[in-house]
Amino acid sequence: GAVVSQHPSWVICKSGTSVKIECRSLDFQATTMFWYRQFPKQSLMLMATSNEGSKATYEQGVEKDKFLINHASLTLSTLTVTSAHPEDSSFYICSAREQNTEAFFGQGTRLTVV
């Protein structure tokens, strides 16, 4: 089956620094990738949708300058949390799909900002 890999699985960073999360499709070409965020004991909320080679489309309320999304290749998308603060601590999950197929989820990244 289709495999989506996220790295790192967990990361701790200091407040004010930036952290990059990678999402890779291992056995298919991901024309579209989605980034979600999950606060503790809450549901997943879509942050943005990125199509390969295009700028990401952000959901209302998501700061595009803070959450930088790059989808420069068909197998890799990155989410960079810039100038991270404790309130950015969360579980970030990506999903990826080929053209006109269902999306598959990565295993998620636990970000803790101290």
Next chain:
Amino acid sequence: AQSVTQPDIHITVSEGASLELRCNYSYGATPYLFWYVQSPGQGLQLLLKYFSGDTLVQGIKGFEAEFKRSQSSFNLRKPSVHWSDAAEYFCAVANQAGTALIFGKGTTLSVSS
């Protein structure tokens, strides 16, 4: 706008008992429906999905779900719960197979011995 409602925040079931987790959706056309399970600190595992065809869908780990258009529901069922089923369960909807999912708030399942 699409939405998903999971009315039960927390359910406790005895091991070996049957389980039904409720999910209601709001969407004008035929939705694409999913159930995922998430263990603490882990990612999402797809249990089953409904795109079209037979409204009773079989999934992994002995789960099944039934799509009822008249009730806008997609309830998840399992005839006999195992302690390892304790987890968070999310129902999700999409308007096409590859579009972003709208998730319900989740139901926490506890299994008592």
